[in-house]
Amino acid sequence: MRKFKTESKKLLDLMINSIYTNKEIFLRELISNASDAVDKLNFKSLTDDSMQVDQDDLSIRVSFDRDARTITVSDNGIGMTADELEKNLGTIAHSGSQEFKTENAESQGDAVDIIGQFGVGFYSAFMVAKRVQVVSRAYGEDAANVWESDGLEGYTIEPGERAGHGTDVILTLRDNEPGKDGEPGENYDRYLSEWALKDLITRYSNYVRYPIQMMVTRSRQKPKPEDAGDDYQPEYEDYQELETINSMTPIWKKRASDVEQKDYNEFYKSTFHDFEDPARTISFHAEGALEYDALLFVPGRAPFDLYSKDYEKGLALYSSNVMIMEKCADLLPDYYNFVRGVVDSEDVSLNISRETLQHDRQLHAIARRIEKKITDDLCDMRDNDREAYEKFFENFGRGLKFGIYNTYGGKADELGDLLLFWSAKEQKMVTLREYAEAMPEGQKAVYYAAGDDRERLSKMPVVTGVLARGYDVLLCTQDVDEFTFQAMREYVARDMPKIYEDDAAREAAEKAQADGAEPETEDRHLELKNVATGDLDLASEDEKKEAEEATKEHSDLFDAMKEALGDKVEKVAVSSRLVGEGEAPACITTEGPLSLEMEKVLKRGPEGEAEGLPKTERVLELNAKHPVFTKLAAAQDAGDSEKIALYAGLLYDQALLVEGILPEDPVAFSQRVCELM
Numbered sequence: 001m002r003k004f005k006t007e008s009k010k011l012l013d014l015m016i017n018s019i020y021t022n023k024e025i026f027l028r029e030l031i032s033n034a035s036d037a038v039d040k041l042n043f044k045s046l047t048d049d050s051m052q053v054d055q056d057d058l059s060i061r062v063s064f065d066r067d068a069r070t071i072t073v074s075d076n077g078i079g080m081t082a083d084e085l086e087k088n089l090g091t092i093a094h095s096g097s098q099e100f101k102t103e104n105a106e107s108q109g110d111a112v113d114i115i116g117q118f119g120v121g122f123y124s125a126f127m128v129a130k131r132v133q134v135v136s137r138a139y140g141e142d143a144a145n146v147w148e149s150d151g152l153e154g155y156t157i158e159p160g161e162r163a164g165h166g167t168d169v170i171l172t173l174r175d176n177e178p179g180k181d182g183e184p185g186e187n188y189d190r191y192l193s194e195w196a197l198k199d200l201i202t203r204y205s206n207y208v209r210y211p212i213q214m215m216v217t218r219s220r221q222k223p224k225p226e227d228a229g230d231d232y233q234p235e236y237e238d239y240q241e242l243e244t245i246n247s248m249t250p251i252w253k254k255r256a257s258d259v260e261q262k263d264y265n266e267f268y269k270s271t272f273h274d275f276e277d278p279a280r281t282i283s284f285h286a287e288g289a290l291e292y293d294a295l296l297f298v299p300g301r302a303p304f305d306l307y308s309k310d311y312e313k314g315l316a317l318y319s320s321n322v323m324i325m326e327k328c329a330d331l332l333p334d335y336y337n338f339v340r341g342v343v344d345s346e347d348v349s350l351n352i353s354r355e356t357l358q359h360d361r362q363l364h365a366i367a368r369r370i371e372k373k374i375t376d377d378l379c380d381m382r383d384n385d386r387e388a389y390e391k392f393f394e395n396f397g398r399g400l401k402f403g404i405y406n407t408y409g410g411k412a413d414e415l416g417d418l419l420l421f422w423s424a425k426e427q428k429m430v431t432l433r434e435y436a437e438a439m440p441e442g443q444k445a446v447y448y449a450a451g452d453d454r455e456r457l458s459k460m461p462v463v464t465g466v467l468a469r470g471y472d473v474l475l476c477t478q479d480v481d482e483f484t485f486q487a488m489r490e491y492v493a494r495d496m497p498k499i500y501e502d503d504a505a506r507e508a509a510e511k512a513q514a515d516g517a518e519p520e521t522e523d524r525h526l527e528l529k530n531v532a533t534g535d536l537d538l539a540s541e542d543e544k545k546e547a548e549e550a551t552k553e554h555s556d557l558f559d560a561m562k563e564a565l566g567d568k569v570e571k572v573a574v575s576s577r578l579v580g581e582g583e584a585p586a587c588i589t590t591e592g593p594l595s596l597e598m599e600k601v602l603k604r605g606p607e608g609e610a611e612g613l614p615k616t617e618r619v620l621e622l623n624a625k626h627p628v629f630t631k632l633a634a635a636q637d638a639g640d641s642e643k644i645a646l647y648a649g650l651l652y653d654q655a656l657l658v659e660g661i662l663p664e665d666p667v668a669f670s671q672r673v674c675e676l677m
């Protein structure tokens, strides 16, 4: 007996016991191998005129023997020589199919529809079988060979017999295992039925290109004997017939109305190796200058490597049932990189090499249409299945935001309305449109705050200040959020009810409406404003005046504080954000394009603490109504510059703490606090 190599033994054990959790997929794996073998023969015959292969004969057969407890998967494909049996089945993780693909890829492009690639699928048979025999005869050879193994120690290869080219894989099922300790046992006999095997074939292998046939038992009425009397009762008999079990027509070629969602789900899961159903299925057929079928899926969860560099986006591109490219990246924009699916077009010529394919104008036309379809479908989900959309957004929303950021806002119109943010007022996720619709009259901007923790943000003085004025604030907790908003610059709420500036115009419009005119609409351009940067322009005329007066009156105090803080801040000023006695005594805001949060994000990035990073222009804003301010003013009057310096430092540090930024010198900060005690 030849032994499996040591590492193979370990691998085999791993394979059988851990790679697949679902034992029943063994049949799918064996059928895929059979299909590959038939495909290889078919492919070779197409390129070699001397080979006589009748395309209509190519098939896969599944049978079982209840008494012998065997299941057999046969194909009349290319078969294997003794050497190939040794190489392909004696070495785990050696994929002859992958090799075949690589060899032929050089001469023929990727025009082979071969499934196998890892070289492990075959061994899944040992999950259900205690013995596997492979009887194989290679095309063009007279002799057959039998490979046999119990999946434990090793295998044998002996000469054998087989009528024609092809392979029979014969599994002798494991003995049934009784349950123990309350765990259910394993009943391998359950596979020994026509119904069970048919079910597995349609579930896992429905779209295999070649017919998968099975002898099935049918019942028919016996012919009525000629001498049958009046009291003749019809008699029935069972007979056997070969039936093709799989549908073969690729599911994407079927009309959506003829396919059940569960079939789409099964196709999705088996093709794209996901264990969860897709969140959305989009299927369409395009006609006109360019004809194609597309079947697209939005996964129910993000693949683990979605945000890694290794993740490859793309749709499978088929032409005339042959896969040209497994992942055609040009069919999807980056921000929809999570979409999986198939595009099948007879119009995309098979002979085009990958390079020309990538610059194919037709391909761009398909890609544009696909993008539009995905966007429409996501809008539909947002409007009609909000719960699912929120889950979708949790999975993939970040990518949409990057889409806006990476196109410098170019895609803002298309993607902006797909974004969701947490509304501090509504306490739920809202779209920008919903935010705009709920705005009180007179509000001119969308207000947001950025930071990594929603809880903390909602308590920040700059946020509560805006909320207190009756305006909602979006709490943005993803690092990309603020960059996205900056790329967007503004949000355009389209077709909003028109706001009339003067009364005469309003009255005229109301009258027109009363006479049956449609209400007028307008696009509203809303600036996206970080509540912690720049002038929010929220103060009333009175408040502004008050602030101005306070600034004038206390200009010496502010100068002294600015001097104490040095270049940590650009200036110290009276706040128009913090206006109530009960609000915070001070806050840090920024001027210019860089906010504190963005500075934090950049510092975390690959550039890290690099010297060249831009710095925020900070402003220490003071609440003129707060008792602390009165104390500061008193200290200024008393000429106590030491106290002013102490307070300035403290206020600055604690305002940073509120922003989630540690004081530059925590020791000095703590000393100052103690001094006050």
Ligand SMILES: Nc1ncnc2c1ncn2[C@@H]1O[C@H](COP(=O)(O)OP(=O)(O)OP(=O)(O)O)[C@@H](O)[C@H]1O
Pocket: 029, 032, 033, 034, 037, 075, 077, 078, 079, 080, 088, 089, 093, 094, 095, 096, 097, 098, 115, 116, 117, 118, 119, 120, 121, 122, 123, 167
């Ligand atoms: N019925 C068959 N006819 C001809 N060759 C076969 C057959 N079954 C398996 N083989 C050969 O054995 C190799 C190993 O099969 P295995 O199922 O382990 O891996 P695979 O199909 O290549 O990859 P994957 O693990 O992705 O399915 C195949 O690549 C193929 O060369």
